[in-house]
Amino acid sequence: MNVNGRVLRANTRSFVFGTRVPKEDVPIFGAFVKTCIQHKNATVFGLIYDIAVEDDGVTRMLSVAEDGLVRPEEIEWQRSRRLPIEVSVLCVGYCDGNAADQAIRQVLPPQPPLTLDEVVSCTPEEVQQFTQQLDFFRLVLDAHDAPCDELLAASLRLASRTHRDPRGFLRRCGRELARLLAGDGARLDGLLRRLV
Secondary structure (H helix, E strand, O other), rough: OOEEEEEEEEEOOEEEEEEOOOOOOOOOOEEEOOOOOHHHHEEEEEEEEEEEOOOHHHHHHHHOOOOOOHHHHHHHHHHHHEEEEEEEEEEEEEOOOOOOOOHHHHHOOOOOOOOOEEEEEEEEHHHHHHHHOOOHHHHOOOOOOOOOOHHHHHHHHHOOOOOOOOOHHHHHHHHHHHHHHHHHHHHHHHHHHOOO
16 A cells, blocks of 8 residues: 545644545555645654545446446446545654654644645654654544544554564553553453454
């Protein structure tokens, strides 16, 4: 999956971007993406928490056509086209300038990205660098407009693939979750089960 889209709307906690991709490149829930903001030419990092495949006129006509009137090759042609997709992203950190040169702050960015700013996938190296710290857990756990527990677990499973010791990384994440959710055993148990 290689995300490449443009911001449609944004606030300091989240943003939505649009893209058109072939069906094999549909973005993945929990994936890390980045965009930029004007303040100090900062890079904003986020987690994909919702993916909506949009329809168009042809899709609508094919979906309501009577049985036998639509040939399988027409459906396959429609599916092989680039799908219009709207993707929602939760902001989980930023850094001033280029991420390779600057410390990443795992807090909300000082301003939202502007409409039509480019959104791209984070590289495995950027994901690994970002997840050296785990301060972003609180931003995800406190998100009210996203399925926060599912999002955190999915993003950590994806991030573990970028670390030399994936199990060690997930154990470290589990310890941090235990610290943050010490008073909520049921939620902690559910999150830990989702990590495997």
